[in-house]
Amino acid sequence: MTPVHVIQSVAEARPALRKLWRSGATVGSIHTLGALHAAHGELIKRSSAENDHTIVTVYPNKIQLFEGCVYQYNLDEDIDLAQRCGATIVIASDDAEMYPPEYATYIDQGERAHRLNSSIFDYASRGQVTGAIRWISLCRPTASYFGMKDIEQSLLVARAVEDLLIDCDIRHVPCVRDTQTAVPVSSRLRFLPPERLQEVGAVYHALELGRLAILAGQTKSATILAEIRERLEPQLSTFKIAYLTLVDADDFGPIDEARLPFILHCAITDGTLNHFDGLCIRTDEELQNSPAVIWI
């Protein structure tokens, strides 16, 4: 195993990246907030299989976190996981370098960026998309990998990359779920006790029920969502539903009738912790078999 090249700032990364681009090698990238886990590992492994080099960036992007939130991560552990999964370069940075006082530029995608997740935490997707576009602009990867756990972010980043004419292939990697509970592997859920993980997993099963109703011929969104809610609500005790919606997969606007491509999306909250889950169904095949999942 070649030792991973660790670069501790954007400034230091630039000359190394220029050398990499000139080499003509293919480059995959994974952009993280740190606290890497098995789901990041899947993204890194896939990039490593598909590219000559894999860059992992580690920076808890402050504009997509609640103000005052301290994101817990250990860079050495992250470097270790990245390396074991096939990363060749890790780039880290900090708030002082990423957001100097004169910083002023954001990616605006209109209404669509204020629906789903961002209807709960305003500007979440603006922060996520701006953060991702900045790292992609810096690294100029051939391909960049985004997990379908965060459907909103994955699709908005793909839209931004296409719109901004950036020469990068955005590859969506299936959501990674725990085989026992169906809970998505996530840094924010890792401390929950088993009975609360049960509640979180119930969201996925309830959304699956919605998919099956649509597959069986039900088209009315109101009916589909009522069925999901009826199934889910009795299974929640420490969480409640913040929203449950059926939306167009392009602009995330609610639709009255289910038609491809669509997203069934649900947020639950305990007042502090918000959890989002969804099924992004773009093809007949996904409607038939459900979107792909990496079960671990």
Add this chain to the structure above:
Amino acid sequence: MTPVHVIQSVAEARPALRKLWRSGATVGSIHTLGALHAAHGELIKRSSAENDHTIVTVYPNKIQLFEGCVYQYNLDEDIDLAQRCGATIVIASDDAEMYPPEYATYIDQGERAHRLNSSIFDYASRGQVTGAIRWISLCRPTASYFGMKDIEQSLLVARAVEDLLIDCDIRHVPCVRDTQTAVPVSSRLRFLPPERLQEVGAVYHALELGRLAILAGQTKSATILAEIRERLEPQLSTFKIAYLTLVDADDFGPIDEARLPFILHCAITDGTLNHFDGLCIRTDEELQNSPAVIWI
């Protein structure tokens, strides 16, 4: 003279650009709306002197033009001028390719992008900056050249490139002015009769009076602006002042006291045609001698 490589779409440009990047050559770029004139020529010549390749893009970016505006240009003439000034590649596109129905992404720079020019034509700078960032993302130039005739655009694009971590040097080229009238060389002014050009040129001379007042020790913005206005107003007949302001050169917010770096900026209008002129003064040297001008 090597014949310029003309590429008629973004789709066609991608493989040619990848080949160019792999060659390790330095690349300069100039992004235009078409209708190239001597001021574009200066940008192209400078890029040509400083880089192995020079890309000129030609596309009348619809999101920075008034709705329904038909921008008159002749691609063959533009190619010819670009080639004579040293361009090696011309890339053209059209609305259908640049703004398909699903297009959704804009560069947002907050309040600063709604001051100066954009206070008259809302979203002008959003359109200009988004347009420039798209072409820079596509072309990945080593350096991109922007004229200081459009102070607002030049500085906002530089801010966006820095904030988005794009590895490109934004080089500001002095405003190109007619030696007789001091009028900036501009596609929108080229049809004005001599007596109206006199009015346009008066703006520059009046702003210069403001600079001299500051150099002589005057610091109160209100006093400086009143002096400029007193000089300028009697010289306008078909135009009137839309605004006259002294602003911070970073966020374009009005300042009460002149201090470096600042911009003296003025808009005149006849109700249809808006003309903007300004002095961007960042250093003692610029305060002493006025910002550089290319007189032709």
